[in-house]
Ligand SMILES: Cc1cc2nc3c(=O)[nH]c(=O)nc-3n(C[C@H](O)[C@H](O)[C@H](O)COP(=O)(O)OP(=O)(O)OC[C@H]3O[C@@H](n4cnc5c(N)ncnc54)[C@H](O)[C@@H]3O)c2cc1C
Ligand code: FES
């Protein structure tokens with residue numbers, strides 16, 4: 001549930017968090033019988049305080065004030081809470097790259113990031129790459145070179161590819177392969193992906 | 208993933224204080240190993256202390272020591288001009304590990320603390336003395352293709368999976384730690400430990416301690432350093448065997464040499480005897496071969512990893528040749 005929906009003023013999250021610590025101790029010391037006797041609604045409120053942490057995060061330029069469980073990954077936050085399903089869950093263990101997004105401009109696997117680790121950060125996902133109706137040059141190049149078959153790995157490939165060019169790691173086919181090795185494609189579109197990236201790099205276009 | 212409480216901290220002192228407060232608390236840095244293990248139920252901390260805002264990202268030369276903060280990312284270290292100039296071995300080893308996305312998140316401290324990739328450790332339905340002491344070792348009589356050939360114990364033959372640590376142990380690094388009793392230094396070679404009878408412990412970090420930084424003394428090996436990693440695919444795979452080699456040559460004479468091997472032991476495996484043999488000798492194929500033989504003394508293979516008995520010396524010779532020929 002977002003903070004906005006609940007109408008919780010700024011900074012409340014931090015205070016809730018502090019309270020959380022004391023409540024935890026208090027609850028741990030409270031006999032079970034007393035807890036059971038406690039008002040059902042209050043219990044639910046307590047449970048929520050334990051579980052959720054405030055998070056301010058910008059995704060594709062849009063600011064969000066959220067309340068999330070610490071165990072929610074950035075990937076699940078994007079897909080389940082923000083309905084940005086462009087970012088894919090392949091392995092969920094850092095082994096495939098389908099979940100690649102940019103955090104403050106740097107590519108990372110969103111499946112191994114806890115969402116709460118991204119307080120104040122700016123996230124860019126595949127949905128944030130195009131300029132309104134105009135495709136990003138890397139998206140256009142993937143279409144031109146047929147850089148996909150089923151398309152499942154593609155959002156991760158494209159986010160990774162954009163970073164690869166920005167980092168200056170797209171100097172040769174060999175370098176592209178090495179620096180794109182964190183993105184697996186079960187359909188084996190690799191040669192076309194490498195061609196797409198090489199073309200974007202060589203064109204010198206701003207990515 | 209079992210839920211936990213989460214707290215962010217901005218100083219090392221506060222981080223250490225918070226860790227001491229709760230028995231089952233853990234630091235989280237890049238999260239690339241810890242989150243994975245938590246998802247699989249291999250570990251289930253009650254509380255995570257996010258240390259990412261602690262100012263420990265420095266990469267700088269202090270006198271003749273390179274200081275690298277525990278929170279410097281693997282990418283930041285690998286691509287740092289000073290590291291590439293003075294310690295290309297470290298840069299190469301880091302770049303041989305994981306993927307660029309993972310290295311962007313992974314930190315130096317987290318890399319040192321990463322757990323083994325042994326399948327029995329990861330599979331909570333299997334016996335594993337490292338994950339659940341006393342349950343036995345599935346690997347010794349089971350699937351042990353990735354496992355140790357040096358320093359294994361009757362309780363555990365897992366290997367330490369890091370590439371970075373192989374370079375750091377070769378480079379005579381030191382680790383600076385902070386704990387409830389203040390700061391202390393540990394030689395990098397003494398940071399990780401053999402499995403022995405306590406395979407659940409990977410290293411000699413004391414309860415409540417935090418890694419603050421790594422220090423590397425400058426050396427004259429930069430011109431002749433190489434990291435060779437042999438793996439099942441060309442990139443983005445853990446080492447079957449890896450070798451970090453650094454030579455200081457005068458003409459063809461070996462003035463100094465540092466060697467370490469990865470993928471072969473419970474800790475980054477320094478090859479001190481082979482180094483002693485090579486020092487003062489000529490950098491010839493024959494001497495490299497003899498050094499490799501010395502390095503392989505006491506190696507012991509299991510059912511599936513006997514290939515490492517050949518692969519390890521060959522990789523060592525290859526690394527020495529490449530280090531030598533590197534202009
Ligand atoms: C698919 C995949 C492939 C990989 N391939 C390779 C490879 O080829 N070679 C390689 O070397 N590695 C590889 N890795 C592992 C990667 O290098 C590690 O996951 C990473 O270095 C861990 O760093 P982190 O900052 O993310 O640690 P985290 O996951 O945040 O933490 C790991 C552990 O370190 C502890 N910790 C973190 N910082 C400190 C500190 N300052 N003091 C004390 N304790 C601390 C944490 O409490 C935790 O227990 C791979 C990982 C994945 C997922
Ligand atoms: S889903 Fe994150 S790397 Fe596969």
Ligand code: FES
Pocket residue numbers: 147148149150151152153154184185186187188189
């Ligand atoms: S296009 Fe199908 S997995 Fe890459």
